[in-house]
Amino acid sequence: GAVVSQHPSRVICKSGTSVKIECRSLDFQATTMFWYRQFPKQSLMLMATSNEGSKATYEQGVEKDKFLINHASLTLSTLTVTSAHPEDSSFYICSALGGGNEKLFFGSGTQLSVL
Amino acid sequence: QQQVKQSPQSLIVQKGGISIINCAYENTAFDYFPWYQQFPGKGPALLIAIRPDVSEKKEGRFTISFNKSAKQFSLHIMDSQPGDSATYFCAALGGGGGNKLTFGTGTQLKVEL
Numbered sequence: 001g002a003v004v005s006q007h008p009s010r011v012i013c014k015s016g017t018s019v020k021i022e023c024r025s026l027d028f029q030a031t032t033m034f035w036y037r038q039f040p041k042q043s044l045m046l047m048a049t050s051n052e053g054s055k056a057t058y059e060q061g062v063e064k065d066k067f068l069i070n071h072a073s074l075t076l077s078t079l080t081v082t083s084a085h086p087e088d089s090s091f092y093i094c095s096a097l098g099g100g101n102e103k104l105f106f107g108s109g110t111q112l113s114v115l
Numbered sequence: 116q117q118q119v120k121q122s123p124q125s126l127i128v129q130k131g132g133i134s135i136i137n138c139a140y141e142n143t144a145f146d147y148f149p150w151y152q153q154f155p156g157k158g159p160a161l162l163i164a165i166r167p168d169v170s171e172k173k174e175g176r177f178t179i180s181f182n183k184s185a186k187q188f189s190l191h192i193m194d195s196q197p198g199d200s201a202t203y204f205c206a207a208l209g210g211g212g213g214n215k216l217t218f219g220t221g222t223q224l225k226v227e228l
Contacts, residue, residue: 006158032214043204043218044159093158097214104149104208104216106158 003027004096006107013084014115021079021110023094029074030096034104035067038091050077084114119207121219128226134192136222138205141186145207149216150179150190153202162203163190195226 003026013019023033031052036044048058048069056069066088068080077096081088094107120139128134138148147166151159165172165179165188172179178191192199205219 004158034215041202041221041223043220046215049215091156095158103161103164104214106151106160109156109158111156 004030004094004105004107006094006110008110009108010111010113012113012115015085016083018080018082019084019112021081021092021094021112023077023079023096023107025075025096025098025105028096028098030077030098031074032097033071033077034095034097035069035077035079036093036095038093038109040091044093047079081112084112086114088112089114119205119217119219121205121222123222124220125223126225128192128195128224130195130197130226130228132195132226134195134199134224134226135189136203136205136224137187137189138219139185139187140207140217142207143186144209145217146209147207148179148181148188149206149208150177151204151206151218153204153221159204192224195224197226197228200225 005024007022033050035047037047038044046059047062048056050056050069050071052071052074058064071077091109091111093109095104122137149164150162152162153159163174163177165181167183176193181188203222206216
């Protein structure tokens with residue numbers, strides 16, 4: 001089946017630094033990728049929709065200048081958390097549309113801890 | 116209208132028993148209903164999915180029952196095993212939301228020996 005690779009799986013950073021998370025579709029081209037945030041024991045919250053070659057569409061309440069999304073190719077989208085603060089600590093998950101545009105495949109997630 | 120309500124929040128089932136998780140939706144334009152399984156520290160994995168033109172779909176021990184008129188669908192896990200212990204999310208796609216999935220709130224399933 002389709003595979004989505006997300007890296008890194010875990011990152012610890014100091015407050016004020018920026019962190020980049022990569023999401024790659026390994027065996028299919030993904031024109032659309034999604035970024036989610038998940039707090040412990042809660043559901044996934046959609047942050048933004050990333051379309052290859054165009055600007056990301058952010059959900060209401062998500063700061064686009066804080067969470068920079070780049071989808072430069074059909075197999076790679078990146079999320080950069082800029083000037084991270086402890087409240088940005090969370091589990092971030094990407095997903096990519098494949099297999100006929102209705103099957104959503106998820107990456108393995110990135111646990112971000114900001115000290 | 117974009118909400119998907121999921122219950123129960125948590126569930127404990129004995130090994131070999133049947134686990135049942137229920138979801139309900141409001142938006143009748145939803146046209147694809149997947150279920151995802153998530154283990155701690157991992158991303159969700161697609162388990163099984165159904166379209167509203169089918170009332171039931173079975174894959175191995177996993178069955179989705181779909182009631183279009185009631186706008187409800189459920190996941191049944193037969194012969195539940197400790198390895199099935201995870202969080203399960205129902206979701207819905209379509210309904211004017213484009214390709215964005217609307218997730219349920221999740222059910223933490225624990226299968227005890």
